[in-house]
Structures are given as C-alpha cells and as structure tokens.
Amino acid sequence: MAEQNVITSMLDxxxxxxxxxxxxxxxQQIDQNASxxxxxxNVTDFLSLPFTQRYDLGFVLFDTDxxxxxxxxxxxxxxxxxxxLMAKRIVVVSKLSDEKLLRSLGFTQLIDKTAHDSDFALWQFNILTYKHVPDWFNSKFWANPENWDKFRW
Structure with a gap:
C-alpha cells in the first residue's frame, strides 16, 4: 500500500x-491516476512495438518477476x-545493481541509494533537463556580426 502512495505522489x-x-x-499494470x-x-511486446506515438511518461519497473x-x-x-522514441520523460524503479547501465544511458538518480536500506533505486530521464546548454554555445561567440564590416575573413 505504501508503494502505491509513493507512485501516486510521484505522479502528482x-x-x-x-x-x-x-x-x-x-x-507491472499501473492505473494510479484516472486523468x-x-x-x-510486457518486455517482448514492447521491443517489437512499432513507433506510433510519443507518450508523456514512460514508467519501468525492473523489480518485478x-x-x-x-x-x-x-x-x-x-x-x-x-x-x-517512445517517451518524453522516463521513470525507472530498479535494483542497485542496474546503476552502471542507467548512468551510462543518461539517467539521473531521484532517490539517493544511501538514504535507505532497501535494494532499489529510482531513476529518471527528462530530455528537457538532460543537458545544460553552456554559455559559449550561442551566436554571440560564433558569428561576430559586429566585425562583418571591419575585417575580411
């Protein structure tokens, strides 16, 4: 019952x-939020599923049978x-042994694994917050329009 409360509050x-x-x-079958x-x-059906739409959330439970x-x-x-392909944002519930795989795919950890004694971790991937755009990556440092009439490149 506590797991359902955690999932509901996380979805909110x-x-x-x-x-x-x-x-x-x-x-696992989840119908937590009616909206x-x-x-x-299941895994085999998903791997053979053709791309038809992009979902707002992908939820994966690696902790099931x-x-x-x-x-x-x-x-x-x-x-x-x-x-x-399939999801804008992904949440993964996994065992601690999957840390290397999830980090290598760009996932960030939501719950610190040292904060509890259980063998699970909560991870997310959000394409909107995946990479911070550095300051130098803009037209101000590339085109130099103020020098167009002054120098011949």
Whole structure:
C-alpha cells in the first residue's frame, strides 16, 4: 500500500512540472491516476512495438518477476527505445545493481541509494533537463556580426 502512495505522489509531482496525459508502463499494470491514459506492455511486446506515438511518461519497473528473466542487453534495448522514441520523460524503479547501465544511458538518480536500506533505486530521464546548454554555445561567440564590416575573413 505504501508503494502505491509513493507512485501516486510521484505522479502528482511530475504532473506539476509537465502535464501528463498519456503514459506507458512496462513491468507491472499501473492505473494510479484516472486523468492519465495508461498503456501496459510486457518486455517482448514492447521491443517489437512499432513507433506510433510519443507518450508523456514512460514508467519501468525492473523489480518485478517478469523483469528478472531479461538480461542486461534487453534492458538496454528497452531503455534506449523508450528514451529515444517512445517517451518524453522516463521513470525507472530498479535494483542497485542496474546503476552502471542507467548512468551510462543518461539517467539521473531521484532517490539517493544511501538514504535507505532497501535494494532499489529510482531513476529518471527528462530530455528537457538532460543537458545544460553552456554559455559559449550561442551566436554571440560564433558569428561576430559586429566585425562583418571591419575585417575580411
């Protein structure tokens, strides 16, 4: 029951940042929020699913019995397809042993693993906050329009 409360409060927090209308869940059937249209898939169905739409949220539970049977390659394929094609934002509930895979795919940790004694971690990927744009990456430092009539390049 506590897990459902955590998922509900997390969905409320994510909805406040960006509206969530459609969500994709892999690993377990979740229907926590009635305002969100949920679509559930198992791993094999999802990996063979053609791209038809981009969902607002992808929710993956690596801590279920179904997910224990897949290997790291299938986990990486699932996350990459979800990240690159299917979802704008992804939340992953995983074991601590999946940290290396998730970090290598650009996920950031939501719950510090040292703050609890359980073998789980909560990760997210949001394309809007994935990379901070550096100050030098703008037209001010590239085109130099103030020098167009002064120097011959």
């Amino acid at each position: 927090d994510l909805s406040q940042e960006q509206p969530i209308h459609t969500a994709l869940c892999i690993g 969100i249209q949920w679509h559930h898939f 179904e997910m224990q049977t897949i290997n790291d390659t299938q986990k990486a394929q699932l996350l990459v397809k979800l990240r690159d």
